[in-house]
Amino acid sequence: MSEWTIGVIGGSGLYEIDGLENPQWIAVDTPWGPASDALLTGRIAGVKFVFLPRHGRGHRIAPSGLNFRANVDALKRAGCTDILSISAIGSLQDHMPPGMFVMVDQFVDRTFAREKSFFGTGCVAHVSIAYPVCPRLSGMAAAAARAAGAQVHEGGTQLVMEGPQFSTRAESLLYRQWGCDVIGMTAMPEAKLCREAELPYALLGMVTDYDSWRDEDHVDVSQVIAQLKANGDKAKRIVVAFAKALPSVRDPSPIDTALDGAIMTAPSARDPALLARLDAITARVFDRP
Numbered sequence: 001m002s003e004w005t006i007g008v009i010g011g012s013g014l015y016e017i018d019g020l021e022n023p024q025w026i027a028v029d030t031p032w033g034p035a036s037d038a039l040l041t042g043r044i045a046g047v048k049f050v051f052l053p054r055h056g057r058g059h060r061i062a063p064s065g066l067n068f069r070a071n072v073d074a075l076k077r078a079g080c081t082d083i084l085s086i087s088a089i090g091s092l093q094d095h096m097p098p099g100m101f102v103m104v105d106q107f108v109d110r111t112f113a114r115e116k117s118f119f120g121t122g123c124v125a126h127v128s129i130a131y132p133v134c135p136r137l138s139g140m141a142a143a144a145a146r147a148a149g150a151q152v153h154e155g156g157t158q159l160v161m162e163g164p165q166f167s168t169r170a171e172s173l174l175y176r177q178w179g180c181d182v183i184g185m186t187a188m189p190e191a192k193l194c195r196e197a198e199l200p201y202a203l204l205g206m207v208t209d210y211d212s213w214r215d216e217d218h219v220d221v222s223q224v225i226a227q228l229k230a231n232g233d234k235a236k237r238i239v240v241a242f243a244k245a246l247p248s249v250r251d252p253s254p255i256d257t258a259l260d261g262a263i264m265t266a267p268s269a270r271d272p273a274l275l276a277r278l279d280a281i282t283a284r285v286f287d288r289p
């Protein structure tokens with residue numbers, strides 16, 4: 001029998017969540033440097049939640065400045081079993097209008113200026129990321145979103161760009177030709193790192209704009225903020241509905257063992273300094289009796 005501890009990463013416009021019993025901000029040190037902020041912990045409907053504002057309170061940190069490794073490590077260290085990421089996204093499709101929530105299930109990673117792995121020289125690992133999203137978590141989040149009154153699209157491919165500028169019209173049109181449905185700046189390497197940390201990950205995307213592909217308009221921050229104001233409370237209600245509907249027992253997920261067979265470096269060739277940094281991420285695989 002296992003208990004859920006749900007990590008929620010709040011994106012633009014979401015710097016706290018509602019309904020937490022006994023809320024406490026706790027600072028967590030990580031060997032990867034500082035996370036975006038302290039973690040807000042507490043319970044909703046009896047379920048343990050750990051909330052991290054992705055850009056920090058006050059939206060201090062730009063997408064390329066985020067310390068994704070520290071964020072995921074801090075959530076792992078805080079005991080999270082699953083991660084629900086909430087993100088503002090642009091739409092590349094007419095049928096995914098602003099105001100809709102999209103449960104993203106695939107990514108095209110076009111980011112280039114970010115640390116993308118906990119592993120490296122001294123401890124090499126290759127996890128599978130073919131299916132980067134946990135279908136169980138994503139399905140439960142979709143149901144919660146509907147229960148909270150949101151219009152939900154289940155499934156969609158997200159182009160993840162470096163930013164911070166939005167796309168040119170030519171880029172936006174190209175991403176549509178590639179078959180992408182939505183666009184954002186933060187889901188990668190977040191999703192990859194969660195898989196390395198053996199944390200099932202789901203992405204609830206709030207569509208805020210039509211990016212830059214339409215003749216008649218193109219995204220700017222005022223559009224994004226207007227949509228976030230209109231939908232931010234809904235996102236908070238979705239988290240509460242999600243907590244209320246969680247089964248009381250967490251059955252194991254295949255993602256809980258994503259590192260099995262993934263580590264290539266022989267025990268004798270592993271770098272003790274890197275192993276020390278990996279203490280939280282690899283605790284299950286290396287500390288087995």
Ligand SMILES: CSC[C@H]1O[C@H](OP(=O)(O)O)[C@H](O)[C@@H]1O
Nearest residue numbers: 011012063087088184185186224
């Ligand atoms: C304010 S628009 C661009 C900004 O919003 C999204 O952030 P998040 O994914 O954290 O909600 C997008 O990825 C950009 O960082």
Ligand SMILES: Nc1ncnc2[nH]cnc12
Nearest residue numbers: 088089090183184185211
């Ligand atoms: N059009 C867009 N491009 C990238 N990230 C976004 N976040 C919200 N809208 C976006």
